[in-house]
Amino acid sequence: MRKIVAGKLHGIHVTEANLDYHGSITLDPDHCEEAGILPMEFVDIWNKNSGARISTYVILGERGSRCCILNGAAARTCQPGDQVIICNSVYVHERELTALKPRVLTFDKDNRVVDHLTYSVERDAVGGYSFSILDVANKPLPIPALVAK
Numbered sequence: 244m245r246k247i248v249a250g251k252l253h254g255i256h257v258t259e260a261n262l263d264y265h266g267s268i269t270l271d272p273d274h275c276e277e278a279g280i281l282p283m284e285f286v287d288i289w290n291k292n293s294g295a296r297i298s299t300y301v302i303l304g305e306r307g308s309r310c311c312i313l314n315g316a317a318a319r320t321c322q323p324g325d326q327v328i329i330c331n332s333v334y335v336h337e338r339e340l341t342a343l344k345p346r347v348l349t350f351d352k353d354n355r356v357v358d359h360l361t362y363s364v365e366r367d368a369v370g371g372y373s374f375s376i377l378d379v380a381n382k383p384l385p386i387p388a389l390v391a392k
Contacts, residue, residue, distance in 0.1 A: 244334040248362065250278035251347040252311075252329040254291070256354055257321045259312040266315030268329070269304040277356065278346050280331045288317070289328045295320040309354035340364050340372075347376075360384070 252274055268288065270280070280286065282303050289296050299317050304310040311329075313321045321327060335343060347360040359379045364372055376384045 245337060245340075246332050247335050247340065247343055248345045249331045249333040249343070250280050250345050251331075252278055252280070252327075253347055253349045254326050255311045255329060255348075255350045256352060257313060257323050257325045257327060258310050258354065259323055260318035260321055261312055261314045262318040264314035264318075266317060267300050267302045268317060269302050269310055269312040269314060270329070271308050271310050271354075272303045272306045274309070274348060274354075274356070275301065275303065277359070278331075278348050280329070284331055287330045287332070288313075288320075289330070290321050291326040291328065292322075293320070293325065311354060341366060 252270070255274070268286065275281070280301055283300055285298055285300050287296065287298050297317055297320050299313075302314075304312065311327065333343070341364055343364070345362045347358075347362060348356050349358040349360065351357050361377045361381070363375045363377055365375070367373060378384055
């Protein structure tokens with residue numbers, strides 16, 4: 244079994260850091276449902292501003308609030324306005340990898356969804372892997388590391 248990305252909130256902005264609340268991250272249920280993140284699910288959080296990396300569980304905030312609130316000890320790792328990446332994962336057998344289509348949302352500064360993306364892994368004729376980032380219309384997007392400068 245391998246640990247694989249299942250969904251991602253990429254570039255969402257922290258709206259609050261609440262040190263005095265029980266630990267966790269509070270997220271808008273709309274965002275969670277679109278990315279396939281469940282309440283009480285453990286997620287990894289990567290702070291794009293500071294480089295901090297933490298793991299905590301999700302609790303649901305007010306629907307439509309676009310909130311991203313770090314609670315308890317997690318509040319020490321982020322400040323309001325920081326951009327973070329929130330990722331859930333699943334364990335799958337390698338043979339199931341091509342069936343997995345992680346849902347990825349990207350955000351503007353007000354935590355409105357900008358893009359609905361999907362990651363796709365395919366096998367080629369000789370058994371190698373290829374990776375694509377697809378937009379909502381299943382059109383491939385350039386992968387930054389592979390784009391010529």
